[in-house]
Amino acid sequence: MATKGGKGKGREKERMKSLVRSIDVNMAEVREKYMPGVSIDTVIFSFHDDELKVLLIRYGDIPFYCLPGGFIEKTEELDDAALRILKERSGIGNIYLEQFYTTGAVNRSQGHMMGEWFQELAKDRDVKNWFDQRFISVCYYALIDEANVELLSEEFVTEMKWVDVKKLPKLYLDHALIVKKAIERLQIDLDQKLVGFNLLNETFTMGELQKLYEAVYQKAFDRTNFQRKMLSMNILERLEKKYTGKAYKAPYLYRFISKV
């Protein structure tokens, strides 16, 4: 996906603090600033064209995709770090975000030459030792509305795109496993915590809501029973009808009412 320009100096400044920028500063500063051996990865879901998608990025010429991730400042809360990283990567904040898994495979950093790749990107600065560390990664997932997001890619990010979870390319290390775990967690949370808020527009039709559920659970539901169940939960407010211009009955629009 093509990189879109930032909107102002504020945003540019934020970008300066990011993971990838960090390899451009003095390594001593990085070691001073960040927790060693611990990282954060985020699985950012969106829902578009009836597909559940995750945000993937690629650095430099590295031939595989990564989940947006970063490091934890020594004086920063875990949740805050995840929010900051998410903000830096996708440009948005104020989002539903949940920790769901911590991965720490010993070989996470082996066989992938991440150190070499970033060393190449960073040129004469010594970053290899940093990236060759074994990282224990605390994983969060987030849901965003693809339509409301302006993707801001960073200096060393050569690609950034939404990918259907059913068509994942080769991913960095165990990131495919992380996505799998995130979907499992999303399935549990979708019903219980009504996290669908962020994956749909403010208003939506019952059919759209059902397609979201079907994308997340990767199975079909009976249309009428689905509608009955959703309505019986008393979390939807029925609005006016939506005239689509299509040759069939106009569906009602709904909105979540339990924002509280």
Added chain:
Amino acid sequence: MATKGGKGKGREKERMKSLVRSIDVNMAEVREKYMPGVSIDTVIFSFHDDELKVLLIRYGDIPFYCLPGGFIEKTEELDDAALRILKERSGIGNIYLEQFYTTGAVNRSQGHMMGEWFQELAKDRDVKNWFDQRFISVCYYALIDEANVELLSEEFVTEMKWVDVKKLPKLYLDHALIVKKAIERLQIDLDQKLVGFNLLNETFTMGELQKLYEAVYQKAFDRTNFQRKMLSMNILERLEKKYTGKAYKAPYLYRFISKV
């Protein structure tokens, strides 16, 4: 609870590898061996006298209790580290063990003088810097049968006991929060994964099973409906009656059949 003696040289050797022993070896070796800034804490549940209990330990003269915890070797998988630490603390292995949360509050190590306490225990070795690190702790929970466990306390462990989750004393840092999160997770898992296996004897009565559920969910269930639900799941095998010597009808004994 009084410390019970180990059974042999093998067990003694295992104890040598533990967290607390580690402060007795050269700090350079500790820094070489373990991941910096990352720890593991375990919430070990047992069920006895109708109470859900957690295992707490106390080091030296430190005036508050801790969850059994330890550090992760640089070449060790996270799950393996948790198993090892659990083995070292409680003496048992081969147990249901699940990661459920990672905590990393910045002030986890502040205001508690953990560095000072351990420095005192370790005498002339420099351990303060290690224990004054900010630790991000990956938390696991485990279920064990209190009756089958021989508690082995270690050199610097002055106390080790089972405590009713409803009567927790002052705990180290955010360990009370960790216990709370563990119970929440246990409530979710108990039904779905039938983890009750390890909290009861091989055979048990329906009343005992109900009391376990009531202790975990901290609410009462209707006796007859509970029995109906359990029996309808087809996971229990009815055995002979249990003659308790009490002045009432003898209940049946049951056993889980879905060990597969």
Added chain:
DNA sequence: GTATCATTGTGTCATAATGACTCAATGAAG
């Protein structure tokens, strides 16, 4: 205007699950 058609909203029906009960059976003590 009228017919057509995909889609939507509502209703039916059988079955399963659940919560609140009743009631007989039982095992030991007095």
Added chain:
DNA sequence: CTTCATTGAGTCATTATGACACAATGATAC
């Protein structure tokens, strides 16, 4: 033999669920 706490099983009303049927609707084709 009576008493009594406890246990196992059953009843009944209510709610939830899965599989359908069917009418309503909004645009298009004629």
